[in-house]
Amino acid sequence: MLTSAKPSICRICKENCGILVLDDGQKIKITGNPEHPVSKGFICFRGKNFGRVHYSSDRLNQPLLKKGVDWVRISFEEALEILASKLQSCKEKYGPQSVVFYKGESLKHQEVTEYMRHLSYGFGTPNYISVGSICHFALAAGHGLTCGGIPMPDFERINIAIIWGANPAVSSVRMFSSLRKAVRKGIKLIVIDPSHTQTAKSANYHLPIIPGSDGFLALAFIKYAFGKAGIIPQSSTSYGWNELKSMIDDFSYEYLLEKTGIREPDFYKISSMIFENLPGWIFAGAGLEFQPSGVQVIRSIASLQSILDPLNRPSPLAVKLKPLPGMDTCTDMPDPIGTKEAPFYTSKRKEGQGMYLTRAILDNNPYPVKAMLIAGGNPALTFPASHLHAKAFRKLDFLAVFDLFMTPTAQMADLIFPAADFLENMELHDYGQIGKPYLGLIQPVISEGKGWPAWKLIFELARKLEIEQLFPWQDNKDALRYRLSGSGIDFDDFNNSPSSVMPYQPKKDDKGTWNTPDGKVHYYSRVLEKKGYPGLPGPSSFTLPFGIDEKFPFWLSTGDRVSSFQHSQFRNIPEYRSGVHRPLLDIHSDAADLLGIKDGDRAVLSTKYGSLTIRIKLSNDIRKDCLRMTHGWEEANANELTGLKYFDPVSGFPWLRALPAAIEKKGG
Structure with missing residues (x-):
């Protein structure tokens, strides 16, 4: 229990605001930190109320093993033994590439990304896969190929x-x-x-x-x-x-x-x-x-x-961290999943493209995948063609999930590990990606609860898999000390920072050029041309595979957001759900009148890929030929309406927006 507010950094979304946390053992008070050099005291509804998530009675608090249709509580040591044994068994029978390590959005990025990839490679599988398969990479690549970064x-x-x-x-x-x-x-x-x-x-x-x-x-x-x-x-x-x-x-x-x-x-x-x-x-x-x-x-x-703005020349900054030990030993592996279909993505990200995961599990293409560890993600709900992903996950010989809550993905698992949240965790965050030369430390401002931090699961699993030499530290604090050595930032300096943030001296670029190999804006991309893609962004690339017609007369957006949620997260928390109780489909009132649909009616929404039933919300804030729904709802999952047929050839991202759709009032 804390008696005075401690500084840390909110990890709910990409903005990473500075926070002050006060915990009395039953209730947490979180406020914005005015000392934080980037957020300067700002805090949103989600950050302010995250204590409700931390103390939620829905939190997983012990490892669970599925026996038949029941869950049996087991110890962490037993869970680790089972997980390691199952992964090794698949490795021996089908090869290491038959195992996939997946990291989702809720575990955020920097350290856990590197640790999970390192664990994957150390095990011998190229199939580290992340939420990057469906988030941000296309934005980063499109801007990076053109002008060196996102402005x-x-x-x-x-x-x-x-x-x-x-x-x-x-x-x-x-x-x-x-x-x-x-x-x-x-x-x-x-x-x-x-x-x-x-x-x-x-x-x-x-x-x-x-x-x-x-x-x-x-x-x-x-x-x-x-x-x-x-x-x-x-x-x-x-x-x-x-x-x-x-x-x-x-x-x-x-x-x-x-x-x-x-x-x-x-x-x-x-x-x-x-x-x-x-x-x-x-x-x-x-x-x-x-x-x-x-x-x-x-x-x-x-x-x-x-x-x-020719002078807005994005130049992402970064503290240079010491590489993880043993990186040079992880080289002799087959290509990761998705390399044939999206080689630009897999080579740039150094990971598999998860949109092609169902092909590997269901069709053994390019090879069989038999086991997965899904950490901090809910792809059964958030990946397109949810029914196919559910079918694939059920076909696996073994599925383990590491999460805070019993998500739809976790319900399909054979083994579940309870996770710690960011208030109990420790990792770095570099604000250099938004052009701010500051390195932040997310600190465990609350004593470790019943869930494990991600780093601990990775370190302990490495020990069980007999690759502990890749993580030769007692805990993450020791690992971060090692990673920071030689960077100009001392780990202990964070203890004296009122914002849990340290400034650093970025590498100066006095050339005044764009952050591209030749210092120029690339309207024509030679990089894409050499890889067989069009060098110019032209109309032939922009045309959709098919458009609206008499059968599907509306454009559907499946990605609308609600400010109290973070993608599929927090819908089980009453305080976050208080303003939005259920999934809704927005339609212009004039379009609804023509269909005989009224506000609050139940309607069947369909695309070429599937259909679902959803409540109607009339709105004049939308085009008359458009429909709009939020994603992340289990009750009306937008990804039942999406498919795995059309992909961006550069990023491998699926077609999720501007989908032709139809709607009709549900009888009864």
Whole structure:
């Protein structure tokens, strides 16, 4: 029990705000930390109320072994023995590649990612797989291939912000708070989204684009930049702008805008506003990733960003940590799952592409997968084609799950380990990825409970698998001391930091160039060309496999978010669920009238992949040809409507947004 507030860092979402935690043994008080150099005291609803998660009666508190249809409580030592024995048995019978280690979003990133990959490679399997198979990589790749990284906002310098396919009022609350302050000071705000989102309600202008047509609109803006705005990128700082311009010249504004549903007068009005208020910044949302050509769509937007602000040259920073021991011993392995289908992803991420996991389990393609350890993830709910993933997980010889709660994925497991939450855990977080030279330490501000931290499971499992030399430390504190040695940051310095954050001196780049191999913006990507992909982000890449028609007359978005939840997490916590009790489908009231559907009715929603029943919510904040539902609900799982047929060839990401769909009122 703590008698004074201790500093740490919230790990619920990507913003990683500084927090102060006070625990009396039954109730936790969490507040924003004003000493934190990045978040400066900000805290959201989820962070403030995380104590409800920590003390939830639903938390798993002991390892569970399935016997028949029942769960039997066992010790951690017994659970480790069983897990190690099952993994070794699969390794001996089918080869080490038959085992998959999966790390989900709730375990976050830095240290656990490296530990889990190291455990996987040390065991001999290339099949470390993460939530990166379906999150963020397309955004990072699209921007990285074009201009070296994702641009961060400087609200003191820009004059206009464009929020494209995102709703930061819900998904990036701290950033949106800063954005609203900047808008009040006079910067212009444009939102490009099929829905009039909470963010759009704060905008100067909203463009209700046809879902899936983002690349066409980006090219129209670039055409305006090269033409009416008279902008000519310098050849000394760019590569391929002539090729890009030549391609765009072949397409009229009429052609490009017809694809988007944006009227030409509105387009010219917005274009004039943009190019008369430079420099500008574009915030590209995760929804753009889930088109069959997400990386190329994002490349078109990144190209536009480089034109709107040639001085916003993203250069991610990082503290150089000492490599984990034995890295050079993990080399002689077959290709990971998904290498044939998405080689760019597997080579860049150094992991398997999880969207092809069902092929391995169900069809032995490219080889059999017989056992999995799923840590901090719920892919039975959050991966597309949920029924196929459920079928695959049930076919495994052995499935172990490490989590806080009994998720749908955990219910399919043979063995469950209870996990510690971030208040009981320790890991590093580098803010350099958003251009801030600070290294943070997430600290165990509450004494270890009945669940294990992820590092402990990994270290102890390595011991049982007789590869303990890869993790030669007593605990994670010793490991972090080792990793930080030579970095210029002493682990003990965090104890004297009121924010649990230490500044570091980033490597200086006085060249003033883009963070690409040749220091140029790449409108034409030679990297993609060499790998057999189109070098330019063009209309041929943007066209969807099929569109809406008489049978499926609506565009469906399956990824709408609710601010009190984090993807599929927290729906079992009453305080988080109080404002949103059940899954809902948004439909424009005019479209509902034509179908004889009223607010609160039950309706059957279907796509080419599946159907489900869901309650209706009438809304005039959505296009009349669109439907919108939140993901992450077990009661009406959006991934029953998604498939595993169409993938982005660069990232391997599935088609989850702008899906043709139909709806009809449910009788009875």
